[in-house]
Amino acid sequence: MVENGIHHVTAISGLARRNLDFYTRVLGLRLVKKTVNFDDPATYHLYYGDESGTPGTILTFFPWEHVAPGRGGIGETIETAFRIPEGSIGYWTHRFLEKGVEYDAIIRRFGQTVLSFRDPDGMRLALVAHPGIGNEAAWAAADVPSEHSLRGLHGVTLLLREAAPTGAILTDVFGFSEAGREGSIVRFKAAETRLGGIIDIHAVGDFLRGRQGCGSVHHIAFRAADDEAEFAMMRKLAENHGIRTTEQKDRNYFRSLYFREPGGVLFEIATDIPGFAVDEPMAELGQSLKLPSQYESRRQQIEARLPDLAA
Structure with missing residues (x-):
């Protein structure tokens, strides 16, 4: 079966150590890869997800210690949401209170219970309660009981001037379809997709444009099974929408x-293959600094410049 939906979300953070502590120790995600920004090896690229780094569970960060704060506005991803079992909202509300995490009042959105909160850099996140997912495999780490663990990405909310042009890309290229409307929010869903299958577009007309910075989402990656599927999407973007992509990286x-x-x-557009176990065993994911081959000869200098992640 073809799996559509989100492959990963990449965001910008401040202090790397603070970011690591929050996502592994507070949210209980696994650090599945510790590498560097391929275009800026002076900073980390940290990947968090489930035990194996399954596409649709991954949230990644570029930690730039001195980056200015971002500003929410149109053209931005304004919320990144994770799935949790339906009975876990109370647990997470109590945990956020105990850990000093800033959170909002619980609301209902498209019939689901939603707990919105912010990470230490002000990035807007949410937990969305899903019925019947309590028996899904979960990464048990930190002090988060496995029955309450995050179960991968629910989806993202985009703040845009209008929904239709982006919706056309989601439906024609990425296998989503419109699934409902609530006020000015249009929901798109990837059918038969368990992880990362929701894109909500909040259409607000003319509004202040966003500015990326600390606490902002840098980009959203969508799944392609392999190179063939990825290049088919590339052709469809060009032929049907007049949009050119970069070369494959x-x-x-x-x-x-x-x-x-x-x-x-x-x-x-990111391929599912080869996955995060290509350069280290599954049991050791995230433990060693992994560098792309072009930087391996500079490992000593790169390691010396990167901040210490040790507790």
Whole structure:
């Protein structure tokens, strides 16, 4: 079966150690890869997800210690949401209170219970309660009981001037279809997709444009099974929508194409293959600094410049 939906979300953070502590110790995600920004090896690229780094569970960060704060606005991803079992909202509300995490009042959205919160850099996140997912495999780490663990990405919310142009890309290229409307939010869903299958577009007309920075999402990556599927998407973008992508870039754990969708958000197409276990055993994911081959000869200098992640 073809798996559509989100492959990963990549965001910008401040202090790397603080980011690592929050996502592994507070949210209980696994650090599945510790590498560097392939275009800026002076900073880390940290990947968090489930035990094996399954596409649709991955949230990644570029930690730039001195980056200015971002500003929410149109052309931005304004919320990244994770799935949790339906009975776990109370647990997470209590945990956020105990850990000093800033959170909002619980709401209902498209019939689901949603707990919105912010990470230490102000990035907007949410937990969305899903019925019947309590028996899904979960990464048990930190002090989060496995029955309450995050179960991968639910989806993202984009703040755009209008929904239709971006919706056309989602439906024609990425296998989504419109699934409902609530006020000015249009929901798109990838059918039969368990992880990362929701894109909500909040259409607000003319509004202040966003500015990327600390706490901002840098880009959204969508899944392609392999190179053949990825290049088919590339052709469809060009032929049906007049959009050109970058050349394919090898990111070691997936191969990527990038483009700006009509609303201004940076989209990526990422292959499911080869995955995060290509350069270290599954049991040791995230433990060692992994460098792309072009930087291996500079390992000593790169390691000396990167901040210490040890507790």
